[in-house]
Structure formats: C-alpha cells, structure tokens
Amino acid sequence: MSAEQVIALVSALSLAILTPGPAIIATVQTAFAHGRSRALPYALGLASGASLWCLFALAGLAVLFRLHPALFAGLKVFGGFYLLWFAWTLWRAATQPLPKAAGGVSKGYWGGIVLNLSNPKPALFYAALILSVFPEPMAIARQALIYGICLGTELFWYALVAVLMSTAMMRTRYFAAKFWIDRAASVAMALLGLLLIVNH
Numbered sequence: 582m583s584a585e586q587v588i589a590l591v592s593a594l595s596l597a598i599l600t601p602g603p604a605i606i607a608t609v610q611t612a613f614a615h616g617r618s619r620a621l622p623y624a625l626g627l628a629s630g631a632s633l634w635c636l637f638a639l640a641g642l643a644v645l646f647r648l649h650p651a652l653f654a655g656l657k658v659f660g661g662f663y664l665l666w667f668a669w670t671l672w673r674a675a676t677q678p679l680p681k682a683a684g685g686v687s688k689g690y691w692g693g694i695v696l697n698l699s700n701p702k703p704a705l706f707y708a709a710l711i712l713s714v715f716p717e718p719m720a721i722a723r724q725a726l727i728y729g730i731c732l733g734t735e736l737f738w739y740a741l742v743a744v745l746m747s748t749a750m751m752r753t754r755y756f757a758a759k760f761w762i763d764r765a766a767s768v769a770m771a772l773l774g775l776l777l778i779v780n781h
Contacts, residue, residue, distance in 0.1 A: 626693020
C-alpha cells in the first residue's frame with residue numbers, strides 16, 4: 582500500500598465523518614445533553630458501526646447491492662424510519678431539563694452502532710472509496726490493514742468531537758440555547774430520514 586493511497590483514504594474518510602450528517606449531529610447532541618460519560622461510548626459505537634460498513638465493503642457489499650437492489654432499498658427505508666424516530670425523541674427532549682452527565686454507557690455504545698448501521702450512506706461511501714483507492718484485488722493482510730486504518734480514523738474523529746463538545750463550558754453554552762439546538766438537530770435528523778425514505 583502506497584503512502585498516497587493511505588493519505589487519500591484518511592483524508593476522504595475524515596471529510597466524510599466531519600460533514601454534517603446523522604452521526605456527527607447525534608455525537609454533538611449526546612455530548613451536550615449527557616456529557617462525556619455517555620457521549621464517548623456513543624462515539625465509540627458510531628465508529629464501530631461505521632467500520633463494519635468498511636468490512637462489508639471489503640467483502641464485496643457493492644456487488645451484493647448491485648445484484649439485489651431491493652436489499653439496498655429496504656436498508657435505506659429502515660434507516661430513514663430509524664432517523665425519524667431519533668428525531669422525534671430529540672424533539673421531545675427539547676422541552677426537558679438538561680440531564681446529568683452520567684450513566685448509560687452500554688446503551689450509548691450500542692445506540693451508536695445501531696445509528697451507523699441503519700444509515701446506508703457509510704455503506705455507499707466505503708464501497709465507492711475502497712473501489713476507487715484500491716481497485717486491484719487485495720490479500721487478506723492488506724484488507725486487514727485498510728480496516729485498521731479506517732477504524733482508527735473513525736475512532737479518532739468521533740472521540741475527539743465527543744470529548745470537545747462535552748466540556749463544562751460547551752455544556753453551559755448548550756444549556757442556554759438547549760431548546761433551539763435540540764429542535765434544530767431534530768429537524769435536521771428528520772429531513773435526513775425523509776430523504777432516505779423518499780429516495781429509496
């Protein structure tokens with residue numbers, strides 16, 4: 582694997598992670614609302630879930646979706662309804678007091694995995710990225726190295742966002758505008774969910 586390929590992989594993946602979407606919105610909101618004790622496991626779950634799409638892409642997910650388009654359409658609809666449910670819970674939470682920064686470690690981790698597995702955008706992204714950066718057939722060792730790089734990149738960015746956004750200063754600022762931040766995040770999530778359903 583060349584240095585240029587590694588740089589291309591990490592750069593494209595970093596930009597995709599930090600582009601506003603369901604995962605990054607959920608990470609920021611969880612950090613604001615629940616603090617680091619829940620946001621960090623949630624971020625690790627998001628990274629784990631996204632990295633599974635990398636594994637699937639390495640195993641030929643793009644080919645599977647091409648052979649069975651109904652499977653991909655079903656995944657998009659499921660992901661859309663999950664995002665709508667997430668948006669509804671966020672909308673209702675806007676009028677509730679700020680939770681204490683504690684608890685829910687397991688729920689946070691598994692919630693992160695479910696969110697990224699229900700979103701087919703990482704599946705498409707990984708399939709396209711790996712096919713474009715590594716078009717040639719690869720041995721298992723090289724695939725494992727690619728997976729490790731992708732997992733490390735996912736873990737770094739999601740954990741960094743969770744840690745930075747769960748500081749006392751950021752949580753205090755969030756509390757001052759909690760209603761509007763939660764409602765805006767809820768609308769963004771709902772729109773993303775509707776787009777997945779409509780465009781399935």
